[in-house]
Amino acid sequence: MACDGINILDKHVCLRYDLSVKEPKTLQEALGYFADKERAFQFAVELRWPDGKVTCPRCGSEKNSFIKNYHRWFCYPCNRQFTLKVGTIFEDSALGMDKWMAAFWMICNAKNGISSWELHRSIGVTQKTAWFMLHRIREALKDNSSFKFGGSDGGPVESDETFVGPNPQKMHKNRRVKAQAERGKMRRGFVHTDKTVVFGVLDRNLRQVRAQVIPDVKRETLQNAVLNQVARGSRVYTDNFVGYDRLKCDQLIHEVVNHAREYVRGQVHTQGIDNFWSLLKRTLRGTYVAVEPFHLDRYLDEQMFRYNNRATRDNPLNDADRFVLAMSQVLGKRLTYAQLTGKEVDALHHETAGTGEAEPF
Numbered sequence: 001m002a003c004d005g006i007n008i009l010d011k012h013v014c015l016r017y018d019l020s021v022k023e024p025k026t027l028q029e030a031l032g033y034f035a036d037k038e039r040a041f042q043f044a045v046e047l048r049w050p051d052g053k054v055t056c057p058r059c060g061s062e063k064n065s066f067i068k069n070y071h072r073w074f075c076y077p078c079n080r081q082f083t084l085k086v087g088t089i090f091e092d093s094a095l096g097m098d099k100w101m102a103a104f105w106m107i108c109n110a111k112n113g114i115s116s117w118e119l120h121r122s123i124g125v126t127q128k129t130a131w132f133m134l135h136r137i138r139e140a141l142k143d144n145s146s147f148k149f150g151g152s153d154g155g156p157v158e159s160d161e162t163f164v165g166p167n168p169q170k171m172h173k174n175r176r177v178k179a180q181a182e183r184g185k186m187r188r189g190f191v192h193t194d195k196t197v198v199f200g201v202l203d204r205n206l207r208q209v210r211a212q213v214i215p216d217v218k219r220e221t222l223q224n225a226v227l228n229q230v231a232r233g234s235r236v237y238t239d240n241f242v243g244y245d246r247l248k249c250d251q252l253i254h255e256v257v258n259h260a261r262e263y264v265r266g267q268v269h270t271q272g273i274d275n276f277w278s279l280l281k282r283t284l285r286g287t288y289v290a291v292e293p294f295h296l297d298r299y300l301d302e303q304m305f306r307y308n309n310r311a312t313r314d315n316p317l318n319d320a321d322r323f324v325l326a327m328s329q330v331l332g333k334r335l336t337y338a339q340l341t342g343k344e345v346d347a348l349h350h351e352t353a354g355t356g357e358a359e360p361f
């Protein structure tokens with residue numbers, strides 16, 4: 001393969017395999033690049049089968065023939081056809097890879113995310129289809145790694161929680177003071193039902209964040225969340241919230257910064273994770289405006305992907321790198337419209353059932 005460019009995850013895939021054109025670096029170039037359906041398709045094939053051996057997603061056999069006009073393969077052992085999309089987040093999608101790739105590029109690289117309306121206008125699909133696409137892409141962006149933060153060579157780990165809820169517009173004045181007062185109230189047990197609690201940890205050495213929705217800020221909930229993400233023996237920094245009191249002191253080295261007095265005490269602070277919260281909130285408020293708690297975890301996956309794959313001195317990733325990385329995560333992931341909307345009933349195939357909403361594509 002004529003490729004000496006991007007080489008992520010030891011997958012020898014890059015955007016430069018087609019040497020007749022320049023590798024895209026900007027959104028505009030990417031849109032032009034993937035507007036060529038054939039090129040987008042070829043690129044996706046290389047990404048899925050980097051060694052060039054096209055195998056059947058059902059039986060794994062290499063005995064197949066390519067049906068060029070339909071962009072399909074015929075598997076001889078199965079006696080059935082398969083497409084590039086089978087077994088990926090694209091399965092069942094009638095959209096071309098050109099549109100999918102443009103959408104991937106946009107969501108991976110837009111600092112504050114991209115709304116379904118923006119995507120709808122940019123690539124010419126309906127807003128509803130764009131909304132479904134964005135959620136499927138978030139499914140691909142999800143990081144499934146399960147190793148714990150901190151540990152003998154890692155850390156320290158900052159741990160904190162934040163509250164996400166509607167009507168942020170009302171917070172323009174003295175936002176910080178009000179937010180803190182609200183948080184204080186939440187923490188004292190006056191739980192507002194319109195707020196969702198998000199818990200997060202940041203490993204300072206890895207410069208990676210993990211965040212998730214948790215049901216409440218009870219001590220047990222918070223401390224279990226910390227232990228699920230942080231290895232025994234690690235150093236953990238939190239603020240002085242009572243929920244972190246006596247944080248598993250037999251298992252972790254816990255240090256506290258008292259926010260009533262100071263925000264930083266030497267190395268002890270939570271400013272890294274605070275920074276992630278402000279990025280998250282800028283995205284949620286600026287781009288997505290109102291996010292249902294039900295979907296919040298997906299927005300967290302999206303924000304984590306961009307944050308954890310941002311360019312740093314040690315790891316100078318660019319827009320094309322993030323795109324290739326995201327595209328390489330589509331295998332083995334599925335998200336159906338029913339799962340997404342919570343309508344598990346077989347509404348999609350029975351127009352009279354459910355709410356009558358048809359699958360966008």
Ligand SMILES: [Zn+2]
Binds near residue numbers: 061
């Ligand atoms: Zn087969």
